[in-house]
Amino acid sequence: MTAGERGFPPSSFRVELSETGSERTRVHLLEAVGEVDLSCADELAESLSQFDGATDAGVVLDLQGVPFMDSSGLAVVMGAAERIGPRFAVVIAEGGAVDRLFELTEARSTLPTFIDVGEAIGSVGAPAAEA
Amino acid sequence: MEDNILTPDLDLLLPGDAGSVSEARNAVRLLAREVGASEDDVSLAVSEAVANAVLHAFRGRTAGTVRVQAAPRNGMLLVSVGDDGGGMAHNSQSRGLGVGISLISRLANEVSFRSTGSGTTVLMTFETFGQPA
Numbered sequence: 001m002t003a004g005e006r007g008f009p010p011s012s013f014r015v016e017l018s019e020t021g022s023e024r025t026r027v028h029l030l031e032a033v034g035e036v037d038l039s040c041a042d043e044l045a046e047s048l049s050q051f052d053g054a055t056d057a058g059v060v061l062d063l064q065g066v067p068f069m070d071s072s073g074l075a076v077v078m079g080a081a082e083r084i085g086p087r088f089a090v091v092i093a094e095g096g097a098v099d100r101l102f103e104l105t106e107a108r109s110t111l112p113t114f115i116d117v118g119e120a121i122g123s124v125g126a127p128a129a130e131a
Numbered sequence: 132m133e134d135n136i137l138t139p140d141l142d143l144l145l146p147g148d149a150g151s152v153s154e155a156r157n158a159v160r161l162l163a164r165e166v167g168a169s170e171d172d173v174s175l176a177v178s179e180a181v182a183n184a185v186l187h188a189f190r191g192r193t194a195g196t197v198r199v200q201a202a203p204r205n206g207m208l209l210v211s212v213g214d215d216g217g218g219m220a221h222n223s224q225s226r227g228l229g230v231g232i233s234l235i236s237r238l239a240n241e242v243s244f245r246s247t248g249s250g251t252t253v254l255m256t257f258e259t260f261g262q263p264a
Contacts, residue, residue, distance in 0.1 A: 037156070038182040039149040068156075068171075070178040071230050097171045104175075104237055105230055 013040040015047040019057075025125040026057035029117070033065035036073030044073060048080040051088075058087040058124025062117055068097045074107060081111050088112065089120040136211050136254075139200035147185055147194040147214060155181045155199040159210055162201050168208040168257045176238040179231040180212035180253045188216025188251060195250075207240065208259055213252035219244065 013034035089112045114120040145151035163173040195215040239255035
């Protein structure tokens, strides 16, 4: 194969956004689907950046639909966690490739990580003052 | 450890851009599956190695090429990721976490880096566990 040819189609990646909870316990749920690497990390970053400094609602990033992620994606998630603050949580598929990445990089020690969307929503849904 | 893989089962010459990360990863993943190596670990290591090349090798110059080779040898899967860039150098403007090399070192059974003014090659070996069921 010569440079410029593509033997595999490029990874397809998308983020679906929805909202859940009541007015006081509102949570933005971002469901990421597809493999995350250098080619689409910016897309994930853009989806998350709209919630930078969010104080009126929680933000849950569901990565259960992500069968692969490398450190480009993890850097985006850690950056978002830092900017969004305590009302941010991540959901991963237990035993999957993302779980393996989190284990290798000890990301679980800095990212609020769940394996259940409902639990993640519950953890960020209450306003900080009442948590 | 060899620097290059002679008569590789897989030999890809890819453009030094972000699209090559998944291209290389998916191709090597298939070979890992065939020879019974850990698909997750091989995929992650290859993704990190190619991303490193794309991000660091061609800074300040026209993007070149990334060559990915792989072959099973003596119960191991050998994977080589090389570029024709300017060699390894610290990049304080990197978008990543700076954990790529550390991850590769943890994922591969053995890893070596060879960097010259005409490019960098990462050679990784992974244990195989026989043919998958």
